[in-house]
Amino acid sequence: xxxxxxxxxxxxxxxxxxxxxxxxxxxxxxxxxxxxxxxxxxxxxxxxxxxxxxxxxxxxxxxxxxxxxxxxxxxxxxxxxxxxxxxxxxxxxxxxxxxxxxxxxxxxxxxxxxxxxxxxxxxxxxxxxxxxxxxxxxxxxxxxxxxxxxxxxxxxxxxxxxxxxxxxxxxxxxxxxxxxxxxxxxxxxxxxxxxxxxxxxxxxxxxxxxxxxxxxxxxxxxxxxxxxxxxxxxxxxxxxxxxxxxxxxxxxxxxxxxxxxxxxxxxxxxxxxxxxxxxxxxxxxxxxxxxxxxxxxx
Amino acid sequence: xxxxxxxxxxxxxxxxxxxxxxxxxxxxxxxxxxxxxxxxxxxxxxxxxxxxxxxxxxxxxxxxxxxxxxxxxxxxxxxxxxxxxxxxxxxxxxxxxxxxxxxxxxxxxxxxxxxxxxxxxxxxxxxxxxxxxxxxxxxxxxxxxxxxxxxxxxxxxxxxxxxxxxxxxxxxxxxxxxxxxxxxx
Numbered sequence: 001x002x003x004x005x006x007x008x009x010x011x012x013x014x015x016x017x018x019x020x021x022x023x024x025x026x027x028x029x030x031x032x033x034x035x036x037x038x039x040x041x042x043x044x045x046x047x048x049x050x051x052x053x054x055x056x057x058x059x060x061x062x063x064x065x066x067x068x069x070x071x072x073x074x075x076x077x078x079x080x081x082x083x084x085x086x087x088x089x090x091x092x093x094x095x096x097x098x099x100x101x102x103x104x105x106x107x108x109x110x111x112x113x114x115x116x117x118x119x120x121x122x123x124x125x126x127x128x129x130x131x132x133x134x135x136x137x138x139x140x141x142x143x144x145x146x147x148x149x150x151x152x153x154x155x156x157x158x159x160x161x162x163x164x165x166x167x168x169x170x171x172x173x174x175x176x177x178x179x180x181x182x183x184x185x186x187x188x189x190x191x192x193x194x195x196x197x198x199x200x201x202x203x204x205x206x207x208x209x210x211x212x213x214x215x216x217x218x219x220x221x222x223x224x225x226x227x228x229x230x231x232x233x234x235x236x237x238x239x240x241x242x243x244x245x246x247x248x249x250x251x252x253x254x255x256x257x258x259x260x261x262x263x264x265x266x267x268x269x270x271x272x273x274x275x276x277x278x279x280x281x282x283x284x285x286x287x288x289x290x291x292x293x294x295x296x297x298x
Numbered sequence: 299x300x301x302x303x304x305x306x307x308x309x310x311x312x313x314x315x316x317x318x319x320x321x322x323x324x325x326x327x328x329x330x331x332x333x334x335x336x337x338x339x340x341x342x343x344x345x346x347x348x349x350x351x352x353x354x355x356x357x358x359x360x361x362x363x364x365x366x367x368x369x370x371x372x373x374x375x376x377x378x379x380x381x382x383x384x385x386x387x388x389x390x391x392x393x394x395x396x397x398x399x400x401x402x403x404x405x406x407x408x409x410x411x412x413x414x415x416x417x418x419x420x421x422x423x424x425x426x427x428x429x430x431x432x433x434x435x436x437x438x439x440x441x442x443x444x445x446x447x448x449x450x451x452x453x454x455x456x457x458x459x460x461x462x463x464x465x466x467x468x469x470x471x472x473x474x475x476x477x478x479x480x481x482x483x
Contacts, residue, residue: 055463064394180387232392
């Protein structure tokens with residue numbers, strides 16, 4: 001094997017952010033589909049992990065905001081899955097509702113932890129102005145993604161489009177907002193999610209494709225936190241969060257009756273149409289950040 | 299680094315005096331750097347805001363210096379690039395607003411000196427050695443204050459400080475040259 005060529009390949013941003021995570025996730029998803037279908041979301045985490053290895057490495061000290069996001073991206077999907085499991089256990093309706101709110105609280109707390117070094121240097125209203133949008137965004141996104149993920153029937157296209165567009169939108173906007181690293185890692189999630197979606201589409205037409213909650217969480221957690229952090233650590237306008245927060249909502253609209261025509265299409269076509277529909281709130285997000293920080297120049 | 303140089307200069311200046319403290323003149327103290335850009339050319343930049351103090355005890359032959367560089371004051375002459383350099387990809391200035399240097403050892407040779415100290419960038423501290431060819435001290439012709447000045451140089455790897463983005467396309471080796479002037483308190 002030609003080591004210099006391999007080294008050059010592995011340091012190529014396109015390989016790091018797209019080829020490597022897609023390949024790792026695709027192979028993992030194919031294996032998981034056969035041996036552990038419920039854990040196919042592990043492939044997204046695997047794809048994200050390989051990009052982390054190729055870009056920042058696994059060093060955790062000092063525990064910077066970026067490293068906190070990486071830790072959250074690798075760990076929190078499992079914690080959220082556990083909370084879902086607990087919420088599904090037989091219990092009173094009130095307790096069940098309380099458990100449904102825990103994912104939002106967990107993500108909001110994670111977002112606050114990530115921006116905490118900066119928040120603690122602020123005073124008065126500035127603390128709230130900085131922390132509230134970031135925490136709200138994290139809570140809203142994960143609530144939307146969780147609600148979307150719980151839909152069992154004929155929700156594949158909507159779920160896939162939401163996961164893809166959220167990751168791609170985050171990748172595009174953070175790239176323009178002057179953090180190529182955040183962008184690379186968000187695009188890696190997008191590529192890994194894409195691989196899992198491809199595997200999901202490979203199944204027989206009779207057997208409905210499923211993404212699963214782990215896939216939804218694994219795709220949403222890191223990119224949500226990257227976008228939130230980019231408003232503090234890079235130049236991402238807070239309004240962009242408002243646009244991106246609409247992504248799960250737009251995906252959810254696909255499940256409403258008037259839009260159910262999409263289900264009658266072929267699955268690939270349905271996915272493309274769903275993705276185009278869900279990309280609608282991403283476009284103003286890109287436009288907004290372009291006004292503030294574009295064009296990109298390295 | 300600039301502060302380090304200041305320390306050295308302060309140490310050398312008052313050969314015949316007692317312990318003294320100096321304050322870095324931020325209008326004449328600038329850390330400059332060069333780095334390879336994609337193998338095509340050498341990029342030059344500098345930090346515009348630096349503060350610091352140094353203390354010298356001539357009788358004991360010892361000194362110390364503490365330097366604080368405002369990381370956000372980085373300037374390469376192009377705002378978009380500077381914004382990128384301030385982002386988490388490079389200096390991550392919102393999370394780590396200061397670059398600091400604290401000397402641990404000062405050794406004088408001829409007209410110059412070597413200053414070893416702890417340089418902290420993005421929360422990572424590494425020992426670096428600054429070479430100073432000549433320390434020049436005297437009375438400032440305008441304000442009549444005692445001033446020391448010198449140029450310090452060193453070389454470091456940005457990857458040692460966790461700044462690994464765009465390696466190896468953008469060079470790992472950073473050459474630092476710090477122009478320093480300090481005024482006796």
